[in-house]
Amino acid sequence: MKKIILFLSWILTLPAVYAQNSNDYLETSVTFPSNFIKGDYIEFASSKYHSPSANATGYYEISISYSRGNIAAAATHIASSTHSNSNRWQEAGRINNNIYTVQGFNFTVDHNPGTKGFRIRAVNNLGISAPLIVNIKIRSINFSNGFNSVLHSGNEPNLVPLLPMTYDWDLIVGNNYSTAEGILAIKATSNGNVGIGTPTPSEKLAVNGKIRAQEIRVDAGPWPDYVFQEGYALTPLDSLEQFVKTNKHLPNISSAFQVEKEGVELGELNKQLLQKVEELTLYLIDQHKEIRNLKAEMKALKDGK
DSSP states (O other): OHHHHHHHHHHHTSOOOOOOOGGGEEEEEEEEOTTOOTTEEEEEEEEOOOOTTTTOOEEEEEEEEEEETTEEEEEEEEEEEOTTOOSSOEEOEEEEEEESSTTOOOEEEEEETTTTEEEEEESOOOSSSSOEEEEEEEEESSOOOOEEEEEEEEEOOSOOOBOOOOSOEEEEEOOTTSSOOOEEEEEEOTTSOEEESOSSOOSSEEESSOOOOSOOOOOOOSOGGGGGSTTOOOOOHHHHHHHHHHHSSOTTSOOHHHHHHHOOOHHHHHHHHHHHHHHHHHHHHHHHHHHHHHHHHHHHHHHHO
């Protein structure tokens, strides 16, 4: 009897393990007619949206697949919404897109965070002329109370805004076998900035470390070939000499103090350096002309003797 009581006591101390709730999944399909056009949509479901956290959590994977003749594709989208989101349709971002033709794909997924609705929307009409069945699977990653099946169709001719997938995103790497802490490799923030090796990117791309690349292309217009246009005024060399003596750097070039404090913009710096090279070329041409004229005068003097 004592052994049975001890056994029951041990059982009661085990953590609870729950099976995956069928409410977390929905599998269905929709059929588009053969003559569907860009913008046509079919709304097929809405989430009943239950969460123990004030209904503030809704995060879904929506996978679709379809084929029609020589067109086949499969994709997985992410839809995120909360109880305070506006009642409007937004296009869900893709985390996977497998297309089996070079032509492209036919459909995307929209979500309405206000109504918790889901729809399939056409962005192309590729393949043979035949009805097209889109197979759909939704998985609720957060808590869910199931889905409602609906069937509404129509056409959306306007641009559909993008649905944010997350407020921010971290990629932390490391060796799980060791006891060393993880390292933040990539950080994406809600303003669209991306950091590599930094948790607070202040630019669209901020890198805390060295960069190695085979090629870097920078958009940097206008290019300073205006230096070679007629009427471009070169700074007299005497004035340039005085500026350099006073400021210890070339005109329109950042000082060492500025560079150490603020860094440099490579595109702008390349334009400035090219401008100085082109100005230097004009100075050399002028010097060459002057030297050639002096040589001619000296030769004339010698010949006159």
